Amino acid sequence: MKRRDLLKLGGMALAQAGAARFPLLAQTMPMHPAALADGKADYTLRIAPVMVELDRSHIISTIGYNGTAPGPVLRMREGKPVTVDVINDTDTPEFVHWHGMLIPPELDGTSEEGSPHVPPHGQRRFQLTPGPAGSRWYHSHAMAMDDLHKGSYTGQFGFVYVDGGNDPGHYDQELFLALRDWEPFFTATMEDDDDDTHNSPMLERPPTLNTDPNGLEVGSMTYSINDKSLGSGEPIRVREGQRLLIRFLNASAIENRRIALPGHKMKVIALDGNPVPTPQTLDSIFLGAGERIDVVIEMNHPGVWILGSTEKIVRESGLGVVVEYTGQHRPPQWIDPPKAPWDYTIFGTLTSNAPAPQQTIDMVFEKIPRADGKFNSWLVNGKPYPHEREFVLQQGTRYRLVMRNRTDDAHPMHLHRHLWELAEINGKKTAGIIKDTVVVPYFGRAIVDFTANQPGLSLFHCHIQQHMDYGFKALFRYA
Numbered sequence: 001m002k003r004r005d006l007l008k009l010g011g012m013a014l015a016q017a018g019a020a021r022f023p024l025l026a027q028t029m030p031m032h033p034a035a036l037a038d039g040k041a042d043y044t045l046r047i048a049p050v051m052v053e054l055d056r057s058h059i060i061s062t063i064g065y066n067g068t069a070p071g072p073v074l075r076m077r078e079g080k081p082v083t084v085d086v087i088n089d090t091d092t093p094e095f096v097h098w099h100g101m102l103i104p105p106e107l108d109g110t111s112e113e114g115s116p117h118v119p120p121h122g123q124r125r126f127q128l129t130p131g132p133a134g135s136r137w138y139h140s141h142a143m144a145m146d147d148l149h150k151g152s153y154t155g156q157f158g159f160v161y162v163d164g165g166n167d168p169g170h171y172d173q174e175l176f177l178a179l180r181d182w183e184p185f186f187t188a189t190m191e192d193d194d195d196d197t198h199n200s201p202m203l204e205r206p207p208t209l210n211t212d213p214n215g216l217e218v219g220s221m222t223y224s225i226n227d228k229s230l231g232s233g234e235p236i237r238v239r240e241g242q243r244l245l246i247r248f249l250n251a252s253a254i255e256n257r258r259i260a261l262p263g264h265k266m267k268v269i270a271l272d273g274n275p276v277p278t279p280q281t282l283d284s285i286f287l288g289a290g291e292r293i294d295v296v297i298e299m300n301h302p303g304v305w306i307l308g309s310t311e312k313i314v315r316e317s318g319l320g321v322v323v324e325y326t327g328q329h330r331p332p333q334w335i336d337p338p339k340a341p342w343d344y345t346i347f348g349t350l351t352s353n354a355p356a357p358q359q360t361i362d363m364v365f366e367k368i369p370r371a372d373g374k375f376n377s378w379l380v381n382g383k384p385y386p387h388e389r390e391f392v393l394q395q396g397t398r399y400r401l402v403m404r405n406r407t408d409d410a411h412p413m414h415l416h417r418h419l420w421e422l423a424e425i426n427g428k429k430t431a432g433i434i435k436d437t438v439v440v441p442y443f444g445r446a447i448v449d450f451t452a453n454q455p456g457l458s459l460f461h462c463h464i465q466q467h468m469d470y471g472f473k474a475l476f477r478y479a
């Protein structure tokens with residue numbers, strides 16, 4: 001079948017689903033029946049098959065939102081309630097998670113927290129109050145297990161920008177760039193970029209390492225920024241003297257990434273959408289899966305450049321985009337940035353504005369290698385999910401969470417519905433950096449503080465889908 005025929009079919013499927021929309025509405029329990037009286041939703045997300053043409057030789061057939069992957073950038077106003085209709089045109093139940101938002105568990109979009117699913121060929125209306133302000137994102141939170149065509153392996157991801165009404169607007173262009181890998185496959189070797197430049201002491205390296213053969217991990221050989229691989233699609237066109245604001249998202253289900261723009265420095269102004277106390281101007285940035293970084297770039301070095309992954313094979317397999325100055329015509333140039341360890345603490349300040357933590361939660365992360373053909377298992381404090389009543393929070397209490405990573409790879413850990421303040425990374429203290437996802441370095445330690453102010457179940461997990469699916473998660477409850 002030719003591609004245009006596939007596209008035609010896709011269009012037909014959409015039209016049919018549209019016709020079926022109202023009968024299905026009656027069969028599905030809406031989240032907030034009162035919202036139905038308001039009629040049309042503020043946003044509609046339709047989950048359906050989509051073809052993504054990364055370049056001429058890579059046309060990906062996946063599931064996406066509203067016919068594209070990434071889905072549309074949803075702009076919302078902080079504190080202004082919105083209704084979102086999610087229509088599921090696929091055969092499997094789906095969950096839409098609002099990553100970084102402080103919303104109740106029934107809206108958060110995970111089965112673990114008891115959020116209702118969006119039924120196959122059904123729909124559901126959600127009413128949520130967006131916040132806090134900043135770069136958030138939405139994505140599928142379905143379990144994938146050994147099915148690499150489900151959950152966050154699909155094209156179900158997109159930005160939400162929550163506008164706090166205080167954007168100073170000191171930039172000429174605002175870009176939303178999502179880093180992505182495609183066509184995942186099973187492999188016995190780790191593909192992940194664990195930021196090998198890190199030079200911290202390995203505080204959690206066990207005295208004797210488990211040398212059992214590694215089990216299956218997930219890798220990828222095809223990459224893009226948004227929906228295009230490097231060299232295909234339009235370049236980012238700039239003029240000398242402009243300021244670019246780029247909101248990066250690592251929407252990978254698999255890998256952490258380092259990104260650079262040769263000839264330019266990136267001023268990091270926000271991590272996970274939250275302004276940092278001490279912006280820093282750097283040659284490259286590092287994003288764990290699920291993380292966001294906002295940077296400002298002064299366009300002061302005319303030429304044609306590649307903005308992309310610092311790993312040659314990954315960049316040349318698509319993870320990049322051309323940045324072209326007006327009037328410049330030459331092959332795009334790449335220069336390796338100087339090596340530098342990624343260190344969150346440089347964006348912090350000396351003392352926290354928050355009260356001192358009252359209780360400590362200690363966590364040890366371990367990997368049980370399962371050898372050839374089986375999946376590794378991942379343990380938190382010696383146990384896989386769900387930990388029953390191990391992590392019970394008292395409303396109003398400030399907690400210190402100590403994450404000890406006794407595994408040989410870096411894990412982007414995410415706690416739903418709460419904000420973390422970084423306290424210490426590999427023994428280095430910091431304060432004032434607010435995040436929802438933190439990469440815990442391999443054999444390293446990350447300490448974060450948070451206030452238990454969001455009653456209900458909250459999922460804690462590694463943002464690498466396969467790790468999460470095979471045990472690397474825990475439920476926090478409120479007493």
Ligand SMILES: [Cu+2]
Pocket residue numbers: 410411412462463464467468472
């Ligand atoms: Cu992990």
